Amino acid sequence: MSIPHYPLFIGGEFVEGTAKSRFEAINPYKKAVWATVAEAGEQDVRLAIAGARHAFESTWSKTSGLQRSKLMHRLADLLESNAARMGALESTDNGKVIRETRPQMIFAARAYRFFAGYADKLWGSQMPLDSRDIVNYTTRQPIGVVAMIIPWNSPIGILANKLAPALAAGNCVVIKPSEHASVTTLEFAKLVAEAGFPPGVVNVVCGGADVGRALVSGGVNKVSFTGSTMVGRELASLAGQCLLPVTLELGGKSPNIIFDDADFEKAVNGVLGGIYGATGQTCVAGSRLLVQHGIHDRLVTQLAERAGKIRMGNPLDEATEMGTVANEPQFRRILNCIATATAAGARLVAGGSAATGKHLETGYFIQPTIFDQVDNAMQIAREEVFGPVLSVIAFGTEEEALEIANDSPYGLAAGVWTQNIGRAHRIARDIQAGLVWVNTYRAVAIQAPFGGLKESGFGRERGEEALDGYLTTKNIAVNIAVDSHGANADPFAIKGLT
């Protein structure tokens, strides 16, 4: 049986890489090759950047906001009408359940609509100076060509966080999806072409680390990266050498804090969804569960019982609650983390190994795992697992909870479960995280800014603030004096003061 092949998308054309090499897309549920993808070389990256630069200078930066907005709405329409198909492709490519991938396509479409609304409203301001002879105003302009490097866990959703504000602001882009999940980004490129975007506004080059490095050092004007902290650090230093601005959305080790007075059932669901949603392969996974002593035993018992009942299976099946891990290296990494935690003395109360059984034989399945009696100094509490592994840490007081929560190199998300409104706001105020959820977890919206502190990165995606990452401010001062006695009268005087 023949399998589909996906070429690169450069300058509005679907093309093979100049080296004619390909790599395989693996379905993690079947551990089988299901598509092939053209691999870009340095020459292709150069062509993509040149194509984006040409589109930026000749067309896109001069296209009206209204026209950009119309194209973005058209793209959103296409994404919506293709949501079921695109969701199924993404589930096939990365093992994420269809009940999450399909709504993510709708969420991505929502992002294009949200930022389309800004495309014709990107005005600056006018500020009166001390001198009446100078009119001073600002304009907000696109940065130019943006490199976007994305991970495998939610390619289309994560791309939308970057691409929607970038296009609205008038930038052109070169996207590099992960070598572990490239297919939906290339399918998405077909929708971009169908929507009628000018050639070169959006380009897609595929491959691994070398392609990412070539892109960052290839003459772009900005880098937007989502991925691991380790790679983010490397890319930020490379971008630093080229003096490029960077937005980094990196990893997390997010605390989910449950106080004795929490609504028990709600908290149980929040904890389960927070760690096992997306098989734990989300940057905001609530992977450190901080539990107050009074509720600890009851909560851990209940969580272990519920974790054992989570329905694993074919990611394309609507009934499946937890899909596979997305690829083999990640599968091995998670099993290693579990072994290390066991060796360090954490007490295993659920899961702890690869999952086997009916419908699970072929895929990269890992049991929903819980470690109790974790010390915050253990590796399992400090390093991101990016898998279905929960670490439980008990605490006594509010101060202690906050201290443990903040004792982490990361600062992406946090959850707090309590009926005490004052305590909820105190924790929200003092916790070192870019996102805080009170009595809920993983609640996201396109209007709400998203991003981290510390080693979780910098810059914000979604929300109005995302536009700041793709715009630059220009100041313009105009001398309107009627004669040479005005602002130009004394060549050595500082202009604008009086």
Ligand code: NAD
């Ligand atoms: P990764 O860092 O390994 O790879 C991310 C992207 O960078 C991929 O496209 C990869 O090909 C590329 N890349 C890898 N090494 C590179 C290098 N040396 N130079 C240039 N490019 C390189 O991350 P991953 O394993 O694909 O994804 C998982 C990570 O992503 C986790 O750490 C997770 O927390 C993070 N993540 C963060 C967010 C967020 O919004 N904060 C969202 C999703 C995932």
